[in-house]
Amino acid sequence: MLHCRFLSHFALSERDKALEDLEGLSALPDLPRALELEHLFDLCNLANQFSLWDRISRPLERLEQLSKETGYSLGLAQAGYFRAALLINEGKYQEAVKQYRIALDSARRAGNGDLEAEILNDIGFCHRRMGQDELGESYYVRSLRLREKTGNLPGIAESMNNLGLLCQNTKRPKEAEEFLTKALKLETTIGDKMGAGYTLVNLGYIFTEKKSRHQAEELFRRALDIRAEIGDNLGLGYCYLQLAHIAEYQGRAEELLENSHRCFSSAGDLNGQLQARMSLAEILLKSGDSARAAEIARALSGRIEACSDGPTRRRYHSLVEKCREAVPDK
Numbered sequence: 233m234l235h236c237r238f239l240s241h242f243a244l245s246e247r248d249k250a251l252e253d254l255e256g257l258s259a260l261p262d263l264p265r266a267l268e269l270e271h272l273f274d275l276c277n278l279a280n281q282f283s284l285w286d287r288i289s290r291p292l293e294r295l296e297q298l299s300k301e302t303g304y305s306l307g308l309a310q311a312g313y314f315r316a317a318l319l320i321n322e323g324k325y326q327e328a329v330k331q332y333r334i335a336l337d338s339a340r341r342a343g344n345g346d347l348e349a350e351i352l353n354d355i356g357f358c359h360r361r362m363g364q365d366e367l368g369e370s371y372y373v374r375s376l377r378l379r380e381k382t383g384n385l386p387g388i389a390e391s392m393n394n395l396g397l398l399c400q401n402t403k404r405p406k407e408a409e410e411f412l413t414k415a416l417k418l419e420t421t422i423g424d425k426m427g428a429g430y431t432l433v434n435l436g437y438i439f440t441e442k443k444s445r446h447q448a449e450e451l452f453r454r455a456l457d458i459r460a461e462i463g464d465n466l467g468l469g470y471c472y473l474q475l476a477h478i479a480e481y482q483g484r485a486e487e488l489l490e491n492s493h494r495c496f497s498s499a500g501d502l503n504g505q506l507q508a509r510m511s512l513a514e515i516l517l518k519s520g521d522s523a524r525a526a527e528i529a530r531a532l533s534g535r536i537e538a539c540s541d542g543p544t545r546r547r548y549h550s551l552v553e554k555c556r557e558a559v560p561d562k
Contacts, residue, residue, distance in 0.1 A: 234260075235267070238274055243386070245425040245462040247282050254278065269298055269307050276314045281426065283466045283499035285321065288314065309338035309347055316354065323502040323539035325358040332358070349378040349387055353394065360394075361503070363542030365402050372398065389418040389427050397434045400441070409438055429458040429467045436474055445478050452478075469495035469504045476511060485515045506535060506544055510551055517551075522558035529555050 238253035257263075257271050275291035278284065292314050299307030312335030319328035332355050339347040356371030376391035396411030412435050419428040432455035439448035452474045459467035472492035476485045489512045496504030509532055516525040529552050536548045 235270065235274070242274075242278060242281070244423055245464075247278070247463045250278055265298070265302070269295065269304065272298070273307070273310050276310070280314055280317050282462075282464060283321075283501065285318070285500045288318070305338050306342035306344055306347070309335045309342055309344065309351075311335075312338060313347065313351055313354075316351075320354070320358065320361075321500050321502065323544075325361050329355055329358045345378055345382040346384050346387065349375045349382065349384065349391075352378065353387075353391055356394065360398060360401075361543070363546075365398060369395065369398055369402075385418060385422050386424050386427060389415045389422075389424060389431070392418070393427060393431045393434060396431075397437070400434065400437055405438055405441065409435070412438070425458050425462050426464065426467070429455045429462070429464065430470075432458070433467075433470050433474060440474070440478065449475065449478055465495045466499035466501055466504065469493075469499060469501065469508070473504070473508055473511060476515075486512060489515075502535065502539060503544060506532060506539065506548070510544075510547060513551055513555070517554055517558060522555065525551075526555040526559045 234253050234257045238250050238257070241250040241253060254271070254275055258275075263271060272291045272295040276288055276295060279288035279291075292311060295307055295314075296311040298304070299311060312331055316328040316331035316335060319325075319331060332351050336348060336351045336355075339351060352371050353375035356368040356375065358368075359365075359371060360368035372391055372395050376388065376395065379387035379391055392411045392415040396408045396415060399405070399408035399411060412431055416428060416431045416435065418424075419431060432451045436448045436451035436455070439445075439451060452471055456468065456471040456475070459471055469492045472488045472495060476488035476492065489508050492511075493505055493508040496508055509528055513525040513528040516522070516528070529548070532548065536545060539545060
C-alpha cells in the first residue's frame with residue numbers, strides 16, 4: 233500500500249508526501265528482496281527528480297550491490313542511469329554518455345522499454361549540452377518513438393518538450409511551438425506538474441524571442457508558481473533566470489539572478505550556477521559596470537574549465553573577451 237501511495241504522489245509531483253511514503257516503507261523490517269530493489273529505485277528516482285542529491289548515495293550503493301549479487305539486469309541499468317545523472321549534475325557530459333551507454337545495454341537486456349527511452353532521452357540532452365544539436369535531436373526522436381510505442385504519457389510529453397526546446401534553439405520556432413503546445417496539453421491532462429513547469433518555461437522562451445514580454449512573463453510566473461508548490465529548486469532556478477532576462481526586469485535583474493543562483497546551488501546544478509553568474513556579468517556590462525563584470529568572469533574561470541558543456545564554455549569565453557575590451561589590461 234505504501235508503495236502504491238508513493239507512485240501516486242510521485243506522479244503528481246507531491247514531493248513531501250512521496251517522501252513520507254518512502255520513509256514509511258524504509259521503517260518496515262525484512263523487506264522481500266524484490267520489494268527492497270523496487271524501494272531502492274524509488275528512493276533514487278525521487279532524489280534524482282527533485283535534485284535531493286544528499287539522499288541518493290546510500291540507496292544507490294545498495295541498489296548496485298543487490299543487483300550485482302543477484303544478476304538483476306534492470307537494477308544494474310537503473311543504477312547506471314542514476315550514476316550518469318550525477319555526472320550530468322557535475323557538467324561531465326561526455327562521461328555521462330559513456331555511463332548511459334552501459335546502462336542502455338542493461339536496460340535492453342532487461343527488456344524495459346521505459347528505461348531505455350529515458351536513457352535515450354538523456355543521451356540526447358547530453359549531446360545538446362555539448363552543442364551537438366543534430367545528434368541530440370536524433371536521440372530525442374528515438375526516445376519519443378519508443379515512448380509512443382510503450383504508451384508512456386509523461387515520457388511522451390517530456391520528449392516533445394525537449395524537441396520543442398531544441399527546435400527553438402535551432403531557429404525553428406513554428407515546430408518548437410507545436411511540440412511545446414502538445415506537451416503542455418498532455419501534461420495538464422495527466423496532472424504532470426513537473427513536466428508542465430518545464431514546458432511553460434520553454435514556451436516563455438518563444439514569446440521572449442517574439443518580443444512578447446508580457447506573455448513571456450506570464451508563462452515564467454506560472455512556471456515559478458508550480459515549481460514553488462512542488463519544491464523543485466532546479467526548476468525555480470530556470471524560472472528566475474528567465475525572468476531576469478526580460479527587459480522590464482533589468483532593474484531587478486541582480487536580485488532575480490541571485491535567487492536563480494541560490495536555487496541552482498541548492499539543486500547542485502553546475503551549469504545553472506554558471507548561467508546565472510554569466511547572465512549577471514552580461515547585464516553588468518550592458519549597464520556600464522565593466523569592472524564588476526570582469527571580476528565575476530575571473531571568479532568563474534576554474535569552474536568553467538571543469539565543465540564540458542560546449543555552448544557554456546563558448547559563452548564564457550565570449551564574456552571574457554567583452555570584459556577585456558571594456559576593461560583593458562593596464
